[in-house]
Amino acid sequence: MANIDEIAKLAGVSVSTVSRVLNHHPYVSESKRAAVQRVIDEMDYTPNRSAVDLIRKETRSIGVILPFNNNQAFDQLLHGVLSRSVELDYSVMVLPTRYDAEKELKYLNMLKNKRLDGIIITSRSNTWDAIVPYTKYGTIVTCELTDRPEIGCAYVDRYASYVDTFQLLKDKGHSLVAFTIARGEESNSTQLTIKAYQQVFGDIPEEYLVRDCYSMDDGLRAAQELLHLKVRPTAVYANGDEVAAGIYQYARSLQLRIPEDLALIGQENQPVGMGLHLSTVDHQLAKVGEKAFDLVIKNSRGKVEIPYHILVRQSIND
Amino acid sequence: MANIDEIAKLAGVSVSTVSRVLNHHPYVSESKRAAVQRVIDEMDYTPNRSAVDLIRKETRSIGVILPFNNNQAFDQLLHGVLSRSVELDYSVMVLPTRYDAEKELKYLNMLKNKRLDGIIITSRSNTWDAIVPYTKYGTIVTCELTDRPEIGCAYVDRYASYVDTFQLLKDKGHSLVAFTIARGEESNSTQLTIKAYQQVFGDIPEEYLVRDCYSMDDGLRAAQELLHLKVRPTAVYANGDEVAAGIYQYARSLQLRIPEDLALIGQENQPVGMGLHLSTVDHQLAKVGEKAFDLVIKNSRGKVEIPYHILVRQSIND
DNA sequence: ATGAAAGCGCTAACAC
DNA sequence: GTGTTAGCGCTTTCAT
Secondary structure, eight states, X not given: OOOHHHHHHHHTSOHHHHHHHHTTOSOOOHHHHHHHHHHHHHHTOOOOHHHHHHHHTOOSEEEEEESOSSSHHHHHHHHHHXXXXXXXXXXXXXXXXXXXXXXXXXXXXXXXXXXXXXXXXXXXXXOHHHHGGGGGTSEEEESSOOOOTTSEEEEXXXXXXXXXXXXXXXXXXXXXXXXXXSSOTTSHHHHHHXXXXXXXXXXXXXXXXXXXXXXXXXXXXXXXXXXXXXXXXXXXXXXXXXXXXXXXXXXXXXXXXXXXXXXXXXESOOHHHHTTXXXXXXXXXHHHHHHHHHHHHTXXXXXXXXXXXXXXXXXXXX | OOOHHHHHHHHTSXXXXXXHHHTTOSOOOHHHHHHHHHHHHHHTOOOOHHHHHHHHTOOSEEEEEESOSSSHHHHHHHHHHHHHHHHTTOEEEEEEOTTOHHHHHHHHHHHHTTSOSEEEESSOSSOHHHHGGGGGTSEEEESSOOOOTTSEEEEOOHHHHHHHHHHHHHHTTOOOEEEXXXXXXXXXXXXXXXXHHHHHHOSOOGGXXXXXXXXXXXXXXXXXXXXXXXXXXXXXXXXXXXXXXXXXXXXXXXXXXXXXXXXXXXXXXXXXHHTTTOEEEEOOHHHHHHHHHHHHHTTOOOEEEOOOEEEOOTTSOO
């Protein structure tokens, strides 16, 4: 591929002039601009991006740190990020950690070596103490609330959301309420779910907490565990609509009526829940992703709260 | 951030020596290597990636072109790509087109401006004639079979797969077979599904073909259309397990028995189908993604076929 | 084994 | 308006 020097030579101008037309600067005579453009077209020339990034000290690329890409929730966040990035002509790298703290730091290092202008952390494995130093090299935005002033946040008040949901169930007359979670206790949202439960109902009966739930299949397993207990829960709060759908399915196979025999509520308002009339808590993850993107490219440390919505559908009794 | 000159100066060596230790070259005395390393650590130095890419003329980054990221099938492909990329220390950019041909070309241009070493096309909007010229600038691998010699392919023989599946249904005694598709007729797999159907059953009754199916919700809609027909199909081939699950759900709500009253088979072996004992055709999309990645970084134009598996579970009669 | 120096392809300050 | 030139931060001959 030709370079800018060659274009300049062929057009009979200096490289600065070529650079100017490339970057749509004013103060270029129409005749020269046209001449340069013609040569550019003829030679099928495109500026080398590494050279531009090197001198501009920015890449118009951002990264998204997530544990897995094949997960509904992270996929929604990513979707939000991508929507905005396409509009604003940014590129996005997907940085999957599998909850490996080492790898996470390696990704953060892409700010330092100027490969990325910013990074969105959708879920982290490191402590903030380990992460914050990297803000020196680029913008870091996270999808949970932290009071670290160096970190931008696009977040949902999960604790309030969980409390609200459990309270709703309680208000509907349920005292035997089970719930499902994804990872074990080290995860942020898991911790908050547990705290919220305790806040509303007090102690958690060990058998009312089902771990490692991600898919509909896990929902079936969870229901299998829960619905054969001597003291069967009368309501379940699932950590996702897929999981809720699995529970629904299993309950129906047992001839249980929803919501009369079992009330059910999921999360994230996924299509899977719509036709089943499952209630759900929509944390608006795509919107969180969009907002996180906006923060990161504005180099903002703002804390932006995204509202959640509890959608009560037929799977909850009146 | 410090640069390589500064490190050289502080370590009392030349920049070449610093570069050598950075790149683990031989022929550096242990004493100097140690001295340089110490300064690097002290200064917390990391080489600028744009400068390295510029001179090396490669980025160790690849792109994945897909229409949407929030879609099970593309997500599986992406998952395969990411698995391998993490192992081999490559970065991957997600390039969502929404089937916009212009945008697709813009993405392909990232090969030309040396931002990406290669691109994986999981689904395309342009003709091969428009795409092939970009192979001059980087490797292009696709997830469908094309005989263009410049393009590497990691693909499943979809036509054979679809014919096999329809034939299986026919062998089980079904002559009233409906099916669902995603996009309209311009999509490659849709076209092949239609051709396969005609090959096995002849003409397609218009009402046995349901379009725009992506999620479980769409499956419910499809079932609603199909199961109230005067001549109800006795089997449905869904273009995904989520869609199949929706159909299952609706059929059950009508008290139809699966498979006695309605045989059902989906695609992609998703968790949603497992607990429902839905039969499925596993096109091994994650494996396709992995293989596509391997081709692209080997700069290979190979054509690699990935086998598909028909998993017969309870949703099909004997 | 080590260093000097020539780029890689581009932008922008400065001079005219 | 336009050109000259000094970098940006690095790798890699080519000497020594």
